[in-house]
Amino acid sequence: MTDSDVRIEPLDEPAWSVIGPAIHSHNVDAVGDPGTEMVCFVLRDDTDEVVGGAIGEVHWGWFCLHLLWVREDLRGRGHGHELLTAAEEQARRLGAVHVYLDTFSFQAPDFYLSHGYEVFGELPAFPPGHERFYMRKELADPRDTSRDSVRGADREADREAGA
Numbered sequence: 001m002t003d004s005d006v007r008i009e010p011l012d013e014p015a016w017s018v019i020g021p022a023i024h025s026h027n028v029d030a031v032g033d034p035g036t037e038m039v040c041f042v043l044r045d046d047t048d049e050v051v052g053g054a055i056g057e058v059h060w061g062w063f064c065l066h067l068l069w070v071r072e073d074l075r076g077r078g079h080g081h082e083l084l085t086a087a088e089e090q091a092r093r094l095g096a097v098h099v100y101l102d103t104f105s106f107q108a109p110d111f112y113l114s115h116g117y118e119v120f121g122e123l124p125a126f127p128p129g130h131e132r133f134y135m136r137k138e139l140a141d142p143r144d145t146s147r148d149s150v151r152g153a154d155r156e157a158d159r160e161a162g163a
Contacts (some may be wrong), residue, residue, distance in 0.1 A: 007136030016099075037094045041086045043070065052079055054087040056101075063091035063139065065101040069109070080108070084115060088139055097140045105121050105131040 027034070033051070037057045043052030054072035056063055065087060070079045088099060103109050104127075109119075113137050121134035 014076060031060070039063065039087050039094070041083055041090070041091050043074075043083060052083060054083040056087060056091065058091050058094040058096045061097050063088070063094075063096035063099040065099060068101075080111060081115070092139050096122070097138065098136060099139050100134065102132060102134050105133070109133050109135070127141045 036057050039054070039056045039058060041054045043051045045051045051074055053067070054065065054069075055067045056065040058064075060131050065084075068080065068083055068087070070083070091099060099117075101112065103112060113119075115137070117135040117137045120136050123132040126132045
């Protein structure tokens, strides 16, 4: 195929079904299967309505917290803390030793800072008048004294598997 045989064109619907698996395949070839595991917890009220939740995924030893939300009238009662703690604990059980997320200045940066997260990047004026923060936190078991938490977790898994 020559360069004149290819073209760029706009699409109304993203071509995720082609592009997503292609980049995933490239990533697996480069660094191995991420072993992606989903994490999801919901908060329900007495009518069984979902009034909060946390959604993320674990891959390559990292937990990506995509969303954490509590309905406005229920905020300030500890539900966000409970959801975050449950998600982090599940991610740890799934092998995560770190967590990362992003949040806007008008959302919950102080909440995450109060839970031990640190800012490692920010985009000023995104959206205009606000900032977007990228945050991370170590999830390694504080009792794990190994310098390399991932290797320490691998050794633990090997012992449990009898390897």
